[in-house]
Amino acid sequence: MIGGTIAVYRRELSGYFATPVAFVFIVIFLLLTGIFTFYVGGFFERGQADLKPFFMFHPWLYLLLMPAIAMRLWAEERKTGSIELLLTLPVRLWEVVLGKFLAAWSFTAIALALTFPLWLTVSYLGQPDQGVIVAGYLGSLLMAGGYLAICACLSAVTSNQVIAFVLGVIVCLMFTVSGTPIVLDLITAWAPQSLVDTIASFSFLGRFGAIVDGVVDLRDLVYFASLIAFWLFANAVAVDLRKAG
Amino acid sequence: MAMIEIEKLVRRFGSFTAVDGVSFTVERGTVLGFLGPNGAGKSTTMKMITGFLAPTAGRVVVEGFDLADSPVEAKRRIGYLPEGAPAYAEMTPRAFLDFVADVRQLKGDDRRRLLDQAIARVDIGPVLEQPIDTLSKGFKRRVGLAQAILHDPDVLILDEPTDGLDPNQKHAVRTLIKEMAASKAIIISTHILEEVEAVCNRSLIIARGRVLSEGGPLPNGAGWRFGEHEAAPDRLDAVFRRITTGKTESQEKAA
C-alpha cells in the first residue's frame, strides 16, 4: 500500500517546480552556500583541500530554508480546503505524510546535488579525502531531513504559511543551538546535569560537526533517523487533530 | 443491502452539537436531497460519511464497510465533491485528474476509459491544459465533479453541487446527476428547494443538526409530501418554512 505515497510524492515534487519559486529557491541556496564558503568560510585562504567551510554553514542555511520549503505542505491544503479532498481519497494518513515529506526532502537533495561544482573544484585543486566529503553530503541531507520533518509537522498546525514558517524557524533554532555553550551555560546554573546532557544531545550542530569532520558515528545517524520518524508521527497526529478547524 | 447506512450520527465541536443523532439509509437508484438552512449540519454530516471527520458517536457503513474499521475500503466506493469544490489551483485539470487516478490506483485501459468518460461527462475537454485557478467558477465545479465521478463510484456525495452556477450550468449539472442516478446511491445537499424537485427522488429536511422530516414526490408530478404536509409543484417553500421554523401558515401571516 505504497501507491498513495508515490502519487502524493509525485504531485508535491512537481508542485515545487510548477512555479518559478523552485528555481528562485535553488539559486538562493547556491548563492548563499557560495558566499558562505568563499567569503565567510575562507575556502581559498585556508589552503586546505576539503569542503569543511562549505558544510559548516549548512545548519544555519537550513534553519531558514527548510521552513520555507516545508511551510506550504499542509498549511496550503488547509487554507484552500483541498485537504478535504486529499483525506477522503482511499489513502492512509501516514502514506500522505510520508509522500509530502519525501517530496520536500527530494527537492532539498536536488538543491544540494547542484553544489557539485564545489566538489569538482576542490578535487581539482587538491587531494581531498573523498570519504569525508561523501559523509558530509549524506550527513547534510540527513540533517535537512530532520529540519524538514519538524517544519512539515508545524505546517500542519496552522492554515497560515507565514505562521508555519515562523514556528519552523523557532523550533529548528532550538534544535540547532541546544548544544552550544550559550544555551548550555544558561541552563547549567539551575538544571540537573542529566537534563543538561539531554538537551545537549539534541543538538544538530554537535552531531553534524562530527560527521563533517569525518567521524561517522552510528548513534548520530540513528538520532537523525529517529528524529525524523518522531516528527512525521507528530505530523500525522497534528493533521488528524486539527482537521476540523 | 443498503448502499449507505447511517446510524445515530453525532458530531460535536467543543460544546456545540452540529449533528445530533442523524439516521437514514440510501439504496441504489436513490438521489437523496439534504435540504436545510445554512448551518443545519449538512456539510458536517457529509464530512463524516466520506471519512474526513470522525463522528463523536454513531456509525457510517458504505456498501457493508464500516468507515471506522475499513476506511480505505469504504472510501474506494465513494466519490465526493466537497463544498466549494476545492482543488489544487496550480495544476491543470488533466494533471489533477491524473493525480486522483494515481491515488485511486486506476491502471491501463481501465484508467484511460474512466478518465475519458469523466472528462466527457462534465465536458471539460477544452480547458484540460489550463491551470485550474484560471478557470471560471462553472468549470472549477465541473473539474471537482469529474474528480468525484472519476472511478465511477457506487456512492456519490455532492455538497452543494450547483451553488454559484448560472442557470445553464445548473441545468447541466442536474442533468448529469439524473443520468447517473439509476446505477448509484447519490446524496446532494442544497438549500435550493427547486433543486430537490428537479433531481431528487427522496429528501430529508435537516435543521439544527436533526432530521426534521422526510419526504418524496407524489405520483404523477403532483408535488411533494413531507409527513402530513403536501406541497404542490414549485410550492415546497411554504412546507419547508413550516417544518424548519415550526410555525403554521396562520401564525406566519399574523407575524
Ligand SMILES: Nc1ncnc2c1ncn2[C@@H]1O[C@H](COP(=O)(O)OP(=O)(O)O)[C@@H](O)[C@H]1O
Ligand atoms: N470545524 C468546526 N468547528 C466549529 N463549528 C463548526 C465547524 N464546522 C461546522 N461548524 C458548525 O456546525 C454547524 C453546521 O455546519 P455545516 O455542517 O457546515 O452546515 P451546513 O452545511 O448545513 O450549512 C454550523 O453552525 C457551523 O458553524
Ligand SMILES: [Mg+2]
Ligand atoms: Mg454546507
